[in-house]
Amino acid sequence: MAEGLRPDPMPEEREATALSVRGDAGTLKLVSKATYFKEAALKNLFLACAFMAVAAVALIFVFVGYRGWPVFTEVGASNFLFGREWLPTQDLFGILPLFVGSIVVTIGALLLGTPLAVGAAVFLSEIAPPKVRSVVRPAIELLAGVPSVVYGFFGLLILRPIVADLTGGLGFGPLTAWIILAIMIVPTIATLTEDALQSIPNGIREASYAMGATTWQTISRVLLPAAKIGIVDAIILGMGRAIGETMAVLMVVGNAPGFFRGMGKPLSTLTSQIVMDMPYASGLHRTALFGMAIILFLVSMGLVLTVRLLSRFKEEGL
Amino acid sequence: MRDMKRITNAAALSVFWFAGLTTVVLLGAVILYVFVNGIGHINLAFIFTRPHGVNAEGGIWPMIVATLYVTGLAMLIVTPIAVLAAVYLAEYAVQGRLVRTIRFAADTLAGVPSIVMGLFGLAFFVEGLGIGFSVLSGALALSFLMLPIVMRTTEEAIRAVPKYIRWGSYGLGATKWQTVSRITIPAAMPRIITGIILATGRAVGETAVVIFTMGTMIFTPVLPTDPGRSMTVHLYQMAMEGINLPAAFGTALLLMVMILFFNLSARWLLRRNRRMQG
Amino acid sequence: MNHTLAELQSGVAPAADPTVKIAVKGLDFFYGDFQALTDITCDIRDNAVTAFIGPSGCGKSTFLRCFNRMNDLIIGTKHAGLITLDGQDIYAPGVDPVDLRRRIGMIFQQPNPFPMSIYDNVAYGPRLHGMKKKADLDEVVETSLKRANVWKEVKDILGRGGLTLSGGQQQRLCIARVLAVQPDVLLMDEPCSAIDPTSVQKIEDLMAELKSSVTIIIVTHNMQQAARVSDETAFFLQEVMGEPAMLVEFGRTAEIFTSPKDKRTEDYITGRFG
Numbered sequence: 001m002a003e004g005l006r007p008d009p010m011p012e013e014r015e016a017t018a019l020s021v022r023g024d025a026g027t028l029k030l031v032s033k034a035t036y037f038k039e040a041a042l043k044n045l046f047l048a049c050a051f052m053a054v055a056a057v058a059l060i061f062v063f064v065g066y067r068g069w070p071v072f073t074e075v076g077a078s079n080f081l082f083g084r085e086w087l088p089t090q091d092l093f094g095i096l097p098l099f100v101g102s103i104v105v106t107i108g109a110l111l112l113g114t115p116l117a118v119g120a121a122v123f124l125s126e127i128a129p130p131k132v133r134s135v136v137r138p139a140i141e142l143l144a145g146v147p148s149v150v151y152g153f154f155g156l157l158i159l160r161p162i163v164a165d166l167t168g169g170l171g172f173g174p175l176t177a178w179i180i181l182a183i184m185i186v187p188t189i190a191t192l193t194e195d196a197l198q199s200i201p202n203g204i205r206e207a208s209y210a211m212g213a214t215t216w217q218t219i220s221r222v223l224l225p226a227a228k229i230g231i232v233d234a235i236i237l238g239m240g241r242a243i244g245e246t247m248a249v250l251m252v253v254g255n256a257p258g259f260f261r262g263m264g265k266p267l268s269t270l271t272s273q274i275v276m277d278m279p280y281a282s283g284l285h286r287t288a289l290f291g292m293a294i295i296l297f298l299v300s301m302g303l304v305l306t307v308r309l310l311s312r313f314k315e316e317g318l
Numbered sequence: 319m320r321d322m323k324r325i326t327n328a329a330a331l332s333v334f335w336f337a338g339l340t341t342v343v344l345l346g347a348v349i350l351y352v353f354v355n356g357i358g359h360i361n362l363a364f365i366f367t368r369p370h371g372v373n374a375e376g377g378i379w380p381m382i383v384a385t386l387y388v389t390g391l392a393m394l395i396v397t398p399i400a401v402l403a404a405v406y407l408a409e410y411a412v413q414g415r416l417v418r419t420i421r422f423a424a425d426t427l428a429g430v431p432s433i434v435m436g437l438f439g440l441a442f443f444v445e446g447l448g449i450g451f452s453v454l455s456g457a458l459a460l461s462f463l464m465l466p467i468v469m470r471t472t473e474e475a476i477r478a479v480p481k482y483i484r485w486g487s488y489g490l491g492a493t494k495w496q497t498v499s500r501i502t503i504p505a506a507m508p509r510i511i512t513g514i515i516l517a518t519g520r521a522v523g524e525t526a527v528v529i530f531t532m533g534t535m536i537f538t539p540v541l542p543t544d545p546g547r548s549m550t551v552h553l554y555q556m557a558m559e560g561i562n563l564p565a566a567f568g569t570a571l572l573l574m575v576m577i578l579f580f581n582l583s584a585r586w587l588l589r590r591n592r593r594m595q596g
Numbered sequence: 597m598n599h600t601l602a603e604l605q606s607g608v609a610p611a612a613d614p615t616v617k618i619a620v621k622g623l624d625f626f627y628g629d630f631q632a633l634t635d636i637t638c639d640i641r642d643n644a645v646t647a648f649i650g651p652s653g654c655g656k657s658t659f660l661r662c663f664n665r666m667n668d669l670i671i672g673t674k675h676a677g678l679i680t681l682d683g684q685d686i687y688a689p690g691v692d693p694v695d696l697r698r699r700i701g702m703i704f705q706q707p708n709p710f711p712m713s714i715y716d717n718v719a720y721g722p723r724l725h726g727m728k729k730k731a732d733l734d735e736v737v738e739t740s741l742k743r744a745n746v747w748k749e750v751k752d753i754l755g756r757g758g759l760t761l762s763g764g765q766q767q768r769l770c771i772a773r774v775l776a777v778q779p780d781v782l783l784m785d786e787p788c789s790a791i792d793p794t795s796v797q798k799i800e801d802l803m804a805e806l807k808s809s810v811t812i813i814i815v816t817h818n819m820q821q822a823a824r825v826s827d828e829t830a831f832f833l834q835e836v837m838g839e840p841a842m843l844v845e846f847g848r849t850a851e852i853f854t855s856p857k858d859k860r861t862e863d864y865i866t867g868r869f870g
Contacts, residue, residue, distance in 0.1 A: 066441075
């Protein structure tokens with residue numbers, strides 16, 4: 001049952017029943033007006049603070065949207081969203097190649113990173129000896145905090161030459177971005193998946209082992225299905241991180257605003273193009289960048305909504 | 319049949335061991351690489367002097383100041399709001415549409431890509447409110463980024479305070495606010511501080527937000543309205559222009575050390591507290 | 597029911613018997629749609645120890661928490677009927693539950709010292725109610741700890757954290773903390789179920805000493821304890837799962853334990869169920 005004060009009756013109501021409660025020391029006191037208003041004022045102050053989160057989201061949407069709106073009216077929504085060419089100097093503001101670039105980079109990173117992360121989570125939760133777990137889990141959490149610009153730097157100097165050897169060219173392109181992004185989202189997905197596995201009651205494991213199941217059978221037939229919504233949540237959050245990631249992608253992807261042409265060929269994404277163009281963009285070009293930001297905002301909000309819907313499924317036991 | 323089962327199991331387990339070890343090795347490689355290449359460049363002069371020349375030789379003092387200044391200010395801005403907001407959610411709120419809206423907004427805010435937050439900061443604080451490229455604009459934008467993190471950790475911290483302790487206070491004739499301010503918040507304080515430190519650590523590593531709100535100018539900020547360049551932006555610029563790589567490594571290492579310091583102190587605080595209450 | 601609607605609404609107990617501290621008339625209690633208690637009527641005597649006994653989940657604690665309106669803290673609870681303290685309706689509109697809780701202290705099953713020093717634990721209540729002077733606080737802390745039979749053990753370590761004490765000492769510290777705000781009534785919700793036997797002995801002795809100045813109501817699962825410490829005993833029972841619990845029998849402890857009037861009381865006391 002939820003904890004919290006039931007709203008107190010308004011102090012005005014007390015006059016009617018004051019008969020039953022005398023004012024002397026041994027009798028019950030009424031709620032004093034001062035206390036009542038102080039408590040109510042504090043509660044409203046806290047509510048206002050909590051409401052800052054709503055205000056913040058609204059402000060972001062309104063201000064970025066306001067700056068980006070002209071691109072939808074002057075360039076046109078379909079030319080902007082589905083235009084196949086991003087050539088600001090010729091007033092061509094089609095973001096389809098950038099959008100596809102973002103998706104290509106994200107999906108590749110998820111394909112590489114998810115198995116590794118889920119595997120690492122299962123390892124930590126079910127297989128690793130407690131000593132190993134107590135070292136590895138905090139280490140992975142720490143690594144979630146490494147700045148993306150450092151990952152980008154690492155990718156630029158270490159991964160890029162290796163990829164260049166594999167694919168030819170300079171090594172700027174989706175493959176490098178996939179690998180670096182995969183490394184970055186592993187901590188996110190792994191820690192959340194491990195949480196989901198840890199929240200499965202131990203009785204379920206014991207029941208499975210008691211029936212003669214091996215560790216692998218228990219993991220694959222009981223634990224992973226039981227944790228599946230938690231794992232999907234983790235993957236969606238990892239996806240959000242990948243699609244919104246800016247600096248690391250920017251530093252290795254090559255920033256050529258065209259369609260995907262190969263793993264080793266430069267590409268560009270919504271996020272990286274914003275940072276590349278912003279310092280010199282003006283007029284409609286600048287507006288288009290804000291328009292891209294609002295698209296990113298809506299995509300990330302959609303992912304959050306999806307996670308919420310999933311958790312409703314979980315409550316209903318599906 | 320029996321053997322098959324055993325072999326499958328062993329094979330599967332070794333795959334999981336492989337996944338676990340690969341993760342550690344990969345992540346360890348990033349850190350080790352930066353450490354090995356950066357350690358030689360870190361000395362007092364690097365930390366405490368200004369850069370000079372076309373290749374930004376010399377130290378990174380202005381960047382260190384700007385980074386600590388902007389994250390410290392963001393922390394000061396966000397802490398009271400986020401903590402009181404969490405108090406509302408944990409102690410006062412009754413489940414309903416209002417609370418669902420607030421939670422959804424907080425989740426959305428936590429998921430907003432940092433580049434979007436950067437452009438918002440540019441449009442609203444820098445240009446809209448006319449604060450200009452400054453530490454203050456950067457701190458305000460970063461506080462938006464930190465708000466949901468501090469809110470969530472604080473709410474969890476408050477909820478973790480046993481209800482028996484609250485009852486003890488109510489049972490003595492304490493009002494709601496007296497109980498919250500004298501019992502619940504002090505009892506949750508170590509975990510609240512841990513959350514604030516972790517959020518600040520995250521802000522230290524942020525690039526896309528500060529590049530569009532604090533600017534890229536190498537300057538040692540004194541007033542909140544002064545511009546500055548964060549360590550992350552400095553690292554980005556040097557890496558992309560391919561100039562002075564040793565200094566870039568040094569900056570990267572210092573950044574990681576700072577973040578590691580934030581994380582370890584948060585952990586230490588948590589562990590010390592657990593031992594005291596255990 | 598032996599009371600009229602008019603009596604309920606007037607908020608005044610029908611009989612102003614000075615030996616009655618708390619009077620309950622036709623109390624029903626609900627958690628949302630679930631009715632936990634039905635039609636409970638009883639008088640709690642002043643300066644006596646009253647024990648509530650009955651099987652787990654029979655609503656004893658719920659009933660106890662009505663007296664200091666602790667149930668107000670749970671959203672969705674409601675009640676019908678009348679509870680008076682010294683003849684005054686405690687649920688009358690405008691009555692301050694916060695002040696009520698100062699006058700009706702409560703000890704919980706789990707010792708719950710605040711995470712602060714022993715001294716600050718005891719001084720918490722007086723400070724809440726405006727006591728500021730160090731000398732006054734020192735005196736209240738010492739008196740209360742003495743009344744709670746724990747002064748000798750803690751007098752040299754008042755600055756140490758309350759959580760460092762043993763379970764039994766913690767519980768006596770909590771009693772001292774309640775006594776420091778000078779309540780008329782002390783509600784004890786299974787105060788001895790989570791502590792060691794020697795401390796149980798000390799707390800039982802303490803109840804005998806305190807009852808001259810404080811009315812005590814104790815919920816307990818331990819029949820022997822109820823028989824040892826209480827003057828009056830109330831037996832509660834929830835006969836059918838999902839149905840509200842009721843007060844089966846209420847009377848002098850000696851009578852309840854030797855010659856209960858109700859068959860169900862006899863069954864419970866002789867260990868037939870529960």
